Amino acid sequence: MLWVDHYRPRSLDDLHYHEGLSDRLRSLAASGDFPHMLFYGPSGAGKKTRIACTLKQLFGPGVEKLKIDQRVFLTPSRRKLDVNIVQSNFHIELTPSEVGNYDRVVIQEILKEIAQTQQVDLNAKQRFKVVVINEADSLSRDAQAALRRTMEKYMSNMRIILCANSTSRLIAPIKSRCLLMRVAAPNPAEMKAVLSYVASRAGAGSIPDEAADEIISDANGNMRKAILVFEALKMQTPDLSGPLSIAKPDWETYCHKVADMIVKEQTPQQVMEVRSKFYELLSHCIPPTIILKTVADRVVERADESLKADIMHWAAIYENRMRLGNKKIYHLEAWVVKVMSLYKHFLFDIDMTGFED
Amino acid sequence: MAANFFQVKPSAKKAGKEKERVVDPNLQPWVEKYRPKTIDDVSSQEHIVAVLEKTLSSTNLPHMLFYGPPGTGKTSTILALSRQLFGPDNFRTRVLELNASDERGISIVREKIKNFARQTPRAQAVASDGKSYPCPPYKIIILDEADSMTQDAQAALRRIMETYARITRFCLVCNYVTRIIEPLASRCSKFRFKPLDSSSTTTRLEHIATEEKVAVTPPVISTLISTSSGDLRRAITYLQSAARLSAASNPVAPITSRDIQEIAGVVPDSIVNKFAKTLGIDIPDAVDEYGDVEMADVGKTSNNTLRGFDLIREEVRGLMREGYSASQILTQLHDLVILHQTLTARQKSSCALVMAEADKALCDGADEELWILEVALRVNKAVNS
Numbered sequence: 214m215l216w217v218d219h220y221r222p223r224s225l226d227d228l229h230y231h232e233g234l235s236d237r238l239r240s241l242a243a244s245g246d247f248p249h250m251l252f253y254g255p256s257g258a259g260k261k262t263r264i265a266c267t268l269k270q271l272f273g274p275g276v277e278k279l280k281i282d283q284r285v286f287l288t289p290s291r292r293k294l295d296v297n298i299v300q301s302n303f304h305i306e307l308t309p310s311e312v313g314n315y316d317r318v319v320i321q322e323i324l325k326e327i328a329q330t331q332q333v334d335l336n337a338k339q340r341f342k343v344v345v346i347n348e349a350d351s352l353s354r355d356a357q358a359a360l361r362r363t364m365e366k367y368m369s370n371m372r373i374i375l376c377a378n379s380t381s382r383l384i385a386p387i388k389s390r391c392l393l394m395r396v397a398a399p400n401p402a403e404m405k406a407v408l409s410y411v412a413s414r415a416g417a418g419s420i421p422d423e424a425a426d427e428i429i430s431d432a433n434g435n436m437r438k439a440i441l442v443f444e445a446l447k448m449q450t451p452d453l454s455g456p457l458s459i460a461k462p463d464w465e466t467y468c469h470k471v472a473d474m475i476v477k478e479q480t481p482q483q484v485m486e487v488r489s490k491f492y493e494l495l496s497h498c499i500p501p502t503i504i505l506k507t508v509a510d511r512v513v514e515r516a517d518e519s520l521k522a523d524i525m526h527w528a529a530i531y532e533n534r535m536r537l538g539n540k541k542i543y544h545l546e547a548w549v550v551k552v553m554s555l556y557k558h559f560l561f562d563i564d565m566t567g568f569e570d
Numbered sequence: 571m572a573a574n575f576f577q578v579k580p581s582a583k584k585a586g587k588e589k590e591r592v593v594d595p596n597l598q599p600w601v602e603k604y605r606p607k608t609i610d611d612v613s614s615q616e617h618i619v620a621v622l623e624k625t626l627s628s629t630n631l632p633h634m635l636f637y638g639p640p641g642t643g644k645t646s647t648i649l650a651l652s653r654q655l656f657g658p659d660n661f662r663t664r665v666l667e668l669n670a671s672d673e674r675g676i677s678i679v680r681e682k683i684k685n686f687a688r689q690t691p692r693a694q695a696v697a698s699d700g701k702s703y704p705c706p707p708y709k710i711i712i713l714d715e716a717d718s719m720t721q722d723a724q725a726a727l728r729r730i731m732e733t734y735a736r737i738t739r740f741c742l743v744c745n746y747v748t749r750i751i752e753p754l755a756s757r758c759s760k761f762r763f764k765p766l767d768s769s770s771t772t773t774r775l776e777h778i779a780t781e782e783k784v785a786v787t788p789p790v791i792s793t794l795i796s797t798s799s800g801d802l803r804r805a806i807t808y809l810q811s812a813a814r815l816s817a818a819s820n821p822v823a824p825i826t827s828r829d830i831q832e833i834a835g836v837v838p839d840s841i842v843n844k845f846a847k848t849l850g851i852d853i854p855d856a857v858d859e860y861g862d863v864e865m866a867d868v869g870k871t872s873n874n875t876l877r878g879f880d881l882i883r884e885e886v887r888g889l890m891r892e893g894y895s896a897s898q899i900l901t902q903l904h905d906l907v908i909l910h911q912t913l914t915a916r917q918k919s920s921c922a923l924v925m926a927e928a929d930k931a932l933c934d935g936a937d938e939e940l941w942i943l944e945v946a947l948r949v950n951k952a953v954n955s
Contacts, residue, residue, distance in 0.1 A: 237815055237818070240815070241814065241815070241818055243818065244814060244818045246814055248599075248810075248811060248814065253835075253893060253895065255890060255891055255893050258893060289675055289677070354718075355718065358715060358718045361669070361715065362669040362714065362715070365599065365601065365602060368598065368599055368602070369598075379893075379896060379938055380835055380895040380898070381895045381896050381897040381898075381932050381938060382932075382933075382935060385640060385801075385804075386640055388835065389640070389641070389801065389803060389804035389807055392811045392814075393832075393833060393835040395832070395835065395892075395893050395894070396893060397891065397893045398891040398892070433887075433891070434891040502937050506937065506939070506940065513879070513883075518878055518879060521878075521879040522879060522947040522948075522950075522951065525940070525943055525944060525947060526944055526947065526948070528940055529931070529936070529937075529940040529941050529943070529944035532936055532937050532940050533931040533934055533936040533941075536934055536935050536936055537934055
């Protein structure tokens with residue numbers, strides 16, 4: 214088993230950082246007056262872990278007996294939808310955004326079903342069941358609207374825990390019905406503590422300071438990534454001494470290569486080269502937003518101070534258009550051309566005032 | 571729970587329903603618990619209440635369209651009104667409540683709504699609780715969150731509303747009146763619910779706090795009001811969450827304004843101020859409103875090797891790592907900039923422009939980090955120009 218999974222905290226007492234949050238969760242679970250909750254924070258900060266721990270605190274070890282089900286839902290137009298559902302006797306976990314625009318159907322069916330059945334197990338600690346909805350921020354508006362009244366109406370039988378990266382895309386009525394729980398990314402000291410804990414549990418002895426710092430700065434607050442990298446490094450060089458090279462994923466190096474190409478030469482031929490590289494990345498299913506962000510970050514590092522703001526400005530604009538548009542490659546390319554022209558103008562000192570748009 | 575079964579009930583089905591409705595009042599959301607029982611209880615919508623009072627005495631009711639921002643009492647009003655009209659027994663047969671969580675496509679309008687509109691249920695003459703109710707000879711169909719109904723479904727309602735006008739009244743409840751198609755809107759008398767003013771919110775919150783025996787201080791109430799911006803439901807939910815947290819902690823801690831802000835997902839002022847400072851906006855260095863000492867200096871020292879672009883980018887990364895939501899940061903930064911004392915109108919307007927763009931982008935689902943960075947850079951440029 215991977216270290217990330219193996220050493221994942223199982224109960225609220227095992228959690229390493231955000232003590233205040235854990236205390237709150239513990240007392241909420243004990244009070245019997247458990248609200249709907251919304252966990253949000255960057256990825257790898259430990260949202261899911263906290264949800265699992267809270268569930269365990271609520272219902273005892275029974276929640277860890279999971280079964281995975283595939284359920285079939287019918288849309289009003291008789292189309293079949295397959296949804297994977299993880300459930301225990303006390304809770305049910307699903308990712309409705311898997312089915313795209315039909316997520317409303319899934320939400321309605323599942324919630325009504327859960328809401329209308331009472332807990333039959335007399336030994337259960339709580340009278341309600343919990344529905345965990347992952348990736349709540351990619352729920353469609355319809356699905357969110359469907360949640361609204363249900364959350365109030367069936368409060369006696371059911372609690373909802375939403376898990377999202379950001380609250381920006383959740384509609385206000387949902388936010389106002391939940392207790393918001395912000396799970397911030399751990400700071401470097403906290404990450405270091407976790408890494409050394411994992412190291413000692415895994416029988417790897419202690420982790421050298423330089424290695425830990427290296428891993429932490431690479432992970433950028435993502436605990437999951439940090440532990441994965443740590444395990445990989447451990448496999449490469451068992452004693453973790455000497456200069457470490459954290460193997461960057463190959464798409465990242467590839468993106469950096471693209472960025473260097475943009476900075477090096479600004480010609481139509483180069484655009485074609487970059488384009489083929491982008492196609493390569495896209496065909497390996499690297500999300501276009503990530504490509505754009507990684508390349509932009511790298512270009513900005515190389516570029517002159519006066520250009521940086523403009524480069525990021527156009528990255529933001531084209532990233533947004535990419536979401537609205539259909540063909541991702543157009544917008545990636547457009548951005549590259551834009552950046553190259555900015556560069557050229559800067560190098561040859563051409564007045565840009567006429568070309569603001 | 572069992573006691574309910576021995577009470578005299580008209581039918582077994584009803585007894586079952588009754589059991590479902592009995593929830594331990596301690597576990598009920600306060601929003602439900604303190605929903606107004608009569609329309610007199612509805613806070614701060616005097617005009618509407620006055621009009622509806624008339625209908626209570628005359629028992630004549632037009633089709634109605636309630637619109638207004640969330641948490642202003644639209645659903646509460648219509649529920650209270652129908653309860654007063656029909657009493658608890660007839661309420662079940664006379665009122666159909668449909669909301670967005672029910673399937674409301676065109677087929678439902680054609681079948682369920684039409685069937686309900688068509689029937690004429692017999693009124694139960696004697697109410698079980700011994701009070702007398704007007705019980706007018708029509709039914710009420712409440713379409714909650716009507717703005718999320720499709721155009722087709724709305725169109726299908728048109729004729730139904732007219733055909734059965736003698737025995738059925740419709741009440742559409744929505745946030746945006748513009749999403750209701752014109753033919754429907756013109757068949758209804760419109761009632762606009764305005765956002766609650768702070769005095770009536772205060773009264774209501776204090777009432778609930780005393781009922782629940784929660785100690786709240788005036789600054790907490792004012793934070794509740796400012797974070798919820800006229801949405802009473804949100805204010806009550808926050809109050810309940812805060813009360814829960816404070817009661818659950820050991821020893822019982824008093825509710826503070828900071829708690830409310832954290833529950834509401836508001837970014838602490840000190841962090842927003844620090845961010846604004848990085849952008850070159852002049853923030854008076856002072857102890858802020860709630861007595862927290864400014865934290866800005868702590869971050870400053872560690873960052874002073876970076877300048878310009880890199881400094882801003884680092885700051886944005888930090889904010890994102892803390893997990894604050896981009897739209898919230900945007901809102902607070904917006905308030906800070908627009909209400910700022912020394913910035914010129916020109917600077918403010920260019921800031922407002924970029925924020926508007928960013929809001930649109932975020933609504934379209936654009937990347938949060940990129941856009942906050944974009945806002946930061948452009949605000950910085952505007953302020954320094």
